[in-house]
Amino acid sequence: MGKRFDSGARTGVRTGVVIVGAGPAGLVLGNLLLDRGIDCVILERRGREAVEGRARAGFLAAHSVRVLTQHGLADGLLARGHTHRTCLFRSERGEFTLDYGELGRGEVHTVYPQQELVRDLLAEYLRRGGEIRFDTEVEEISEDGRVRTSDGADGTDVTGRYVAGCDGHRGVARATMTAHGTRTARWDHGVSWLAVLVEAPPSMEAVGYALHERGFAGHMARTATVTRYYLQCPRGTDPADWSADRIWAELETRFRVDEFGVLKDGPVLEKAVVDLRSDVLDTPGDGRLWLAGDAAGLISPSAAKGANLAVLQAERLAQALVLALKHADESDLARYAADCLPRVWRAHEFSHWMSGLLHGPSAEDTENTVDARARYGRALQYARLDSLRTSRAHQDFFAENYTGI
Numbered sequence: 001m002g003k004r005f006d007s008g009a010r011t012g013v014r015t016g017v018v019i020v021g022a023g024p025a026g027l028v029l030g031n032l033l034l035d036r037g038i039d040c041v042i043l044e045r046r047g048r049e050a051v052e053g054r055a056r057a058g059f060l061a062a063h064s065v066r067v068l069t070q071h072g073l074a075d076g077l078l079a080r081g082h083t084h085r086t087c088l089f090r091s092e093r094g095e096f097t098l099d100y101g102e103l104g105r106g107e108v109h110t111v112y113p114q115q116e117l118v119r120d121l122l123a124e125y126l127r128r129g130g131e132i133r134f135d136t137e138v139e140e141i142s143e144d145g146r147v148r149t150s151d152g153a154d155g156t157d158v159t160g161r162y163v164a165g166c167d168g169h170r171g172v173a174r175a176t177m178t179a180h181g182t183r184t185a186r187w188d189h190g191v192s193w194l195a196v197l198v199e200a201p202p203s204m205e206a207v208g209y210a211l212h213e214r215g216f217a218g219h220m221a222r223t224a225t226v227t228r229y230y231l232q233c234p235r236g237t238d239p240a241d242w243s244a245d246r247i248w249a250e251l252e253t254r255f256r257v258d259e260f261g262v263l264k265d266g267p268v269l270e271k272a273v274v275d276l277r278s279d280v281l282d283t284p285g286d287g288r289l290w291l292a293g294d295a296a297g298l299i300s301p302s303a304a305k306g307a308n309l310a311v312l313q314a315e316r317l318a319q320a321l322v323l324a325l326k327h328a329d330e331s332d333l334a335r336y337a338a339d340c341l342p343r344v345w346r347a348h349e350f351s352h353w354m355s356g357l358l359h360g361p362s363a364e365d366t367e368n369t370v371d372a373r374a375r376y377g378r379a380l381q382y383a384r385l386d387s388l389r390t391s392r393a394h395q396d397f398f399a400e401n402y403t404g405i
Helices: 022-034 049-054 063-072 075-080 114-127 172-179 244-254 308-327 337-358 363-368 372-388 392-403
Strands: 016-022 038-044 083-084 086-091 094-099 107-109 129-132 138-141 145-148 158-165 182-198 207-210 217-221 227-233 268-281 290-291
Touching: 016 022, 016 308, 022 038, 022 114, 022 308, 038 158, 038 372, 049 114, 049 172, 049 244, 063 075, 063 182, 063 290, 063 308, 075 114, 075 138, 086 372, 094 392, 158 172, 158 308, 172 182, 172 244, 172 268, 172 290, 182 337, 217 244, 227 244, 290 308, 372 392
Parallel strands: 016 038, 016 158, 038 129, 086 207, 158 290
Antiparallel strands: 083 107, 086 094, 138 145, 145 158, 182 227, 182 268, 207 217, 217 227
């Protein structure tokens, strides 16, 4: 297949790599390129305050911590993050805790809020002399490597020998790839979560997964004073319909506080609805344009893999771009998909499995059938949970995939 973004012409080059997007993928990539002497410019549509303040995931896999540490990007997470090794499952049949740090490969997570990681990465990128343009909307990525921005009339367009699309699944980079024929594999899990950030200490030492006939509920520590909760909700839910009182009442019901103890409550800082959908591009780039992070594939949050896949892809893409720019050798770029996609699909498979474990029959199944489908789906859910509780082989599988990338 011929290249859709011709990498032959090198006229008018302004920089080695134009990076679109200042999330974890773009900032890790920018830092790794600067460390190897490659000039780059990051273009970010949001302002700096919004970039640094957006609360997202907080669980870093051992591989991500190793990559960040090896490249001098882990001072903050090593100083302020904390390791985490247990998860708790709670249902009408009781509760049990898995110390996954003792299972599988013996790996643990490091809990470090993504907004703090982004602040660290941005500060280091600027310290290393990197250029970033905030409040810059990218409108078009051309085949010659020119990135046209919304204020391009003022001469602010940037041309790079390569363009790295790290601007998310709704960004211009992905749209450019798909417009040129790249196919996407998609899956809608048919599940939505109300994601709630509260100013309250964690209520349990473990990550908490509650299975309930009213739907899934999740508990994930972020810091000593902030906790993330999730509530399964109908598709199309308006977060405004969920008052703080309603949120806490539903969390208490699904976590069965009468049986297992109260939750530590506090003010609701943020609430939003997340539809669990996943997709993967058949190829994460071609010629001059290469993608990393959510731009290359969106993964549901059910197994906390998104930021970790972004770090993996940024590391591999940086290696390939350094080889191409310093030695005119594009062989690593040609292997970028083959290097990343098997691990991406493994993460998707486990995320899909977790979704099946956590979510029972849909409300439509429960209300609109004679109950046979709902009873079957519920029985499968509890069979998975029972196997995880009793089988060491299943526990090792879970631990290896839960922490692995």
